[in-house]
Amino acid sequence: MRKKNVVLTNIPVSDYAAEGKALAKVDGKVIFIEGGVMPGDVVDVRLSKSKKDWAEGKAVHIHSYSKDRVEPFCQHFGMCGGCKWQMVPYELQLKYKQQQVVDHLSRIGKMPLPPITPILGSKNTVNYRNKLEFTFSNRAYLTNEEIAAAGDGVIEHKPALGFHVPRLFDKVLNIDTCYLQAEPTNLIKNTLREYALANNLAFYDIRNHEGWLRNVIIRVLTTGEVMVNVVIHHEAKKQREALLDHLLAKVPSITTLLYTINPKKNDSIFDLEPKAYFGKGYAEEKLEDYTFKIGPKSFFQTNTYQGEALYQVTREFAGLTGNEVVYDLYCGTGSIGIFVSKQAKKVIGIELIKEAIDDAKENAERNNVTNATFYAGDVIDICDDAFFAAHGAPDVVITDPPRAGMHEKLVNKLLEIGAPKIVYVSCNPATQARDLALLHEKYTVEKIQPVDMFPHTHHIENVVLLIKR
Numbered sequence: 001m002r003k004k005n006v007v008l009t010n011i012p013v014s015d016y017a018a019e020g021k022a023l024a025k026v027d028g029k030v031i032f033i034e035g036g037v038m039p040g041d042v043v044d045v046r047l048s049k050s051k052k053d054w055a056e057g058k059a060v061h062i063h064s065y066s067k068d069r070v071e072p073f074c075q076h077f078g079m080c081g082g083c084k085w086q087m088v089p090y091e092l093q094l095k096y097k098q099q100q101v102v103d104h105l106s107r108i109g110k111m112p113l114p115p116i117t118p119i120l121g122s123k124n125t126v127n128y129r130n131k132l133e134f135t136f137s138n139r140a141y142l143t144n145e146e147i148a149a150a151g152d153g154v155i156e157h158k159p160a161l162g163f164h165v166p167r168l169f170d171k172v173l174n175i176d177t178c179y180l181q182a183e184p185t186n187l188i189k190n191t192l193r194e195y196a197l198a199n200n201l202a203f204y205d206i207r208n209h210e211g212w213l214r215n216v217i218i219r220v221l222t223t224g225e226v227m228v229n230v231v232i233h234h235e236a237k238k239q240r241e242a243l244l245d246h247l248l249a250k251v252p253s254i255t256t257l258l259y260t261i262n263p264k265k266n267d268s269i270f271d272l273e274p275k276a277y278f279g280k281g282y283a284e285e286k287l288e289d290y291t292f293k294i295g296p297k298s299f300f301q302t303n304t305y306q307g308e309a310l311y312q313v314t315r316e317f318a319g320l321t322g323n324e325v326v327y328d329l330y331c332g333t334g335s336i337g338i339f340v341s342k343q344a345k346k347v348i349g350i351e352l353i354k355e356a357i358d359d360a361k362e363n364a365e366r367n368n369v370t371n372a373t374f375y376a377g378d379v380i381d382i383c384d385d386a387f388f389a390a391h392g393a394p395d396v397v398i399t400d401p402p403r404a405g406m407h408e409k410l411v412n413k414l415l416e417i418g419a420p421k422i423v424y425v426s427c428n429p430a431t432q433a434r435d436l437a438l439l440h441e442k443y444t445v446e447k448i449q450p451v452d453m454f455p456h457t458h459h460i461e462n463v464v465l466l467i468k469r
């Protein structure tokens with residue numbers, strides 16, 4: 001009998017399952033375990049849910065550690081929500097990710113598969129992100145030791161600049177050194193915090209929606225450019241200028257400094273207008289010889305080196321000879337379409353967000369790409385018979401949907417249109433497997449290449465080539 005709130009003791013963790021949860025089997029029942037454990041650990045698990053065939057819960061005690069464990073390199077490990085797999089050696093992380101792809105495609109996809117090429121590991125396993133966002137909060141997350149130290153006294157809220165603590169919407173963990181992005185990221189963050197504390201600037205209070213400093217979004221690019229956007233709740237000109245001048249003086253490598261006023265309750269800046277305080281107001285990033293404009297609101301692959309590798313795999317799978325009509329579905333800022341444009345006859349990109357399509361057009365122009373056109377709208381609405389008749393039957397469809405995968409209507413349309421090749425780029429092998437199972441009606445999976453974009457996390461990118469039978 002396995003009930004909710006029951007603690008199972010001495011459970012050997014055997015594997016990782018989807019979404020980075022660890023997995024154990026007890027009396028034939030599958031237990032999903034959260035709480036920083038890895039295969040090889042032996043743990044006690046407090047169940048939070050229990051069904052007939054499976055249960056889930058949190059590790060509350062580790063009896064013995066896996067022999068494979070390595071020392072986490074970050075002082076914030078265990079409290080910060082990022083880089084949760086630091087205790088797993090990188091080679092093993094890759095092994096688990098590879099296995100996830102195999103499991104999903106074979107279990108959900110239920111179709112004959114070719115051998116899956118070994119996952120492409122990331123050249124950089126730290127400092128690999130080109131974009132990072134830190135949050136200011138008047139409520140720092142306090143460790144158990146800090147709470148205990150207060151004894152029976154009142155615990156005062158302290159300001160923090162760092163990352164949200166998982167499941168605690170109002171608590172932010174003060175981050176000293178983060179290894180996700182190259183310098184000057186930590187210098188920028190720590191300079192802002194020190195200045196704000198020294199000058200009594202109000203860190204945002206997300207419960208009462210008051211305060212001044214909200215977020216800082218930092219882009220450190222392989223071109224050497226550094227773009228910083230400081231988000232504040234309301235205008236306070238003198239205070240703002242003093243803060244931004246101080247930051248520029250302390251961090252001379254900043255090439256563009258912006259600020260954004262966000263009086264809303266949520267943190268999204270997509271409906272706001274960032275203003276350039278210093279520099280040209282945007283940055284540039286390179287993939288091979290292509291240059292992309294990165295505005296303060298633009299989407300771009302977060303790991304530049306692996307983004308390039310992902311696009312190279314996509315282009316190789318597309319096998320272009322210069323005569324093909326290529327559709328780039330869910331094209332974002334057009335980066336895949338532009339990347340393959342030299343090898344194609346023409347490229348047609350489709351994306352929901354109008355601003356991303358504006359960027360795509362500008363990116364095509366700045367790279368002298370004249371054979372690509374981009375359309376804003378929902379792929380389901382745009383991809384009708386008239387659109388394909390007007391732009392030409394696709395020789396290759398490249399599709400890169402969000403985590404939810406493709407809408408079934410689009411899958412059906414692709415089956416109807418019957419392009420000779422589909423290259424399916426996915427950030428979620430589970431939904432990809434579901435879509436492949438439907439496409440299997442007319443397509444055979446020819447090649448599979450997983451790519452690791454996010455070391456020390458459970459996230460996986462996977463590229464699949466489908467050939468029409």
Ligand SMILES: C[S@@+](CC[C@H](N)C(=O)[O-])C[C@H]1O[C@@H](n2cnc3c(N)ncnc32)[C@H](O)[C@@H]1O
Nearest residue numbers: 330331332335351352353377378379400401402
């Ligand atoms: C995983 S991103 C791919 C971006 C791009 N291919 C790249 O490599 O940068 C998925 C994109 O799909 C877009 N999207 C989501 N739903 C969509 C829809 N129904 N129709 C068109 N685009 C959509 C999102 O805005 C996002 O830009």
